[in-house]
Amino acid sequence: MSLDEKFNKAAEDVNKLKSKPSNEDLLEIYALYKQATVGDVNTDRPGLLDVKGKAKWDAWSGKKGVSKDQAKEQYVAKVQSLIDSIGLA
Template identity: 65%
Template sequence: MSLQEQFDKAAADASNLKGRPSDSDLLELYANFKQATVGDANPADRPGMLDFKGRAKFDAWAAKKGASKDDAMKAYVAKVESLIASIGLK
């Protein structure tokens, strides 16, 4: 199975977890997904001060700056696999 196929399967599995992952796990998933699919975050797009959720998501993504698409995909797949092991699938 190619890395892209593993990534696509992990993305589908992430939405079928039995329970809700922790906020930090969700931020890590989001950051790796965005880095893998979009690339580096543009600092000019950072949400405003009062958008706490948007800002947290953006900051998590911006922390992945410079990571390659393949590295981000591998990190995403690994995180989903660890969540499946701890939470399980529906």
Template identity: 65%
Template sequence: MSLDEKFNAAAENVKNLKSRPTDAELLELYALFKQASVGDNNTDSPGMFDLKGKAKWSAWNGKKGMSQEAAKEAYIAYAEELIAKYG
């Protein structure tokens, strides 16, 4: 199975967790997914009243410089960790 196939499978499997991960875990998962699929964050920061958007933007921006391949590997490992923890 290629890295892309493993990444896509992990992205699908993590949608079926039996219970909801913490907000911090979801932000980490989001940031790794965006870095793996898009690369470095090249969007403007959301406004100060968009707290959720700002948290997501900051999490993704924190992954700047990580290669897409490394982000895919990290996403797969983190998704497997969440699946083991939450079912």
């Protein structure tokens, strides 16, 4: 299975988890997904009132410089660790 196939399967599997991951895990998944699909953050940081948006932007910005392939590998590993700990529905 190619890296892209593993990544796409992990992106599907993350929606099938038995329960919702922690906010920290969700931010990590979001940041790795964005880094893998878009690359380095390419938008302005949201304003003070957008707390959720800022947290997501900060998480993604923290992945700056990680290659798309590295981000895909990390994403697949993170989703697998969530599947191992939470399980699939």
